Amino acid sequence: MDTQKLLKNLKTRGFIPAYFESGKEAAAYVCSLIADGESVGSGGSVTITSLGILQTLVERGNKVYSHSTVPESERSVVYQKAGSADWYITSANAVTEGGELVNIDGAANRVSALCFGVKKIIYIIGKNKIAPTLEAAIYRAKNVATPLNAKRLNKKTPCAVTGRCHDCNSPDCICNVTTITHHPTKYQTEVHVVIAGEDLGY
Numbered sequence: 001m002d003t004q005k006l007l008k009n010l011k012t013r014g015f016i017p018a019y020f021e022s023g024k025e026a027a028a029y030v031c032s033l034i035a036d037g038e039s040v041g042s043g044g045s046v047t048i049t050s051l052g053i054l055q056t057l058v059e060r061g062n063k064v065y066s067h068s069t070v071p072e073s074e075r076s077v078v079y080q081k082a083g084s085a086d087w088y089i090t091s092a093n094a095v096t097e098g099g100e101l102v103n104i105d106g107a108a109n110r111v112s113a114l115c116f117g118v119k120k121i122i123y124i125i126g127k128n129k130i131a132p133t134l135e136a137a138i139y140r141a142k143n144v145a146t147p148l149n150a151k152r153l154n155k156k157t158p159c160a161v162t163g164r165c166h167d168c169n170s171p172d173c174i175c176n177v178t179t180i181t182h183h184p185t186k187y188q189t190e191v192h193v194v195i196a197g198e199d200l201g202y
């Protein structure tokens, strides 16, 4: 994997790329982008949780909307607030060396916020999520990221048992919407893609 090529391709596509050797450095950079008083939305990202970014922002006084910290009955309200915050922080299920971002969602709260409604977006992506092609990125999302997420969320899907995708139609399926982000949209003012030189999340 050629990191310089990835960063160059991200920039050509209109993203604001950055690279740090460690997730810790990447997290400090992300927090430095967000001003006092700005609000932040986020989904249930293992990467973001493992880096303690939301906790740092809460302690700093930023308003943070993340459904993973509230009961199921309150989630739809938090989804709406997260989707209209000043910033949205997420990882991705995969990024291609060509600079495209692939995400698969169950409730689509994350992908909808990434497509429209939030003007400033930050992706933090560990090197384990870099795929050579778009086909490999989608394969990774379905056969690496989603089975582990299904298991973590106690979903009754075949992938949670076998560790690979069976293209299920299960009521518990969390592959309801797949997005490929080729460029920032006109409505968005800043879309940062922060790559870390270590494995983060899945």
Ligand code: SF4
Binding pocket: 142, 143, 146, 147, 150, 157, 158, 159, 160, 164, 165, 166, 167, 168, 169, 170, 172, 173, 174, 175
């Ligand atoms: S389609 Fe079903 S089996 Fe395949 S990864 Fe998604 S939830 Fe798992």
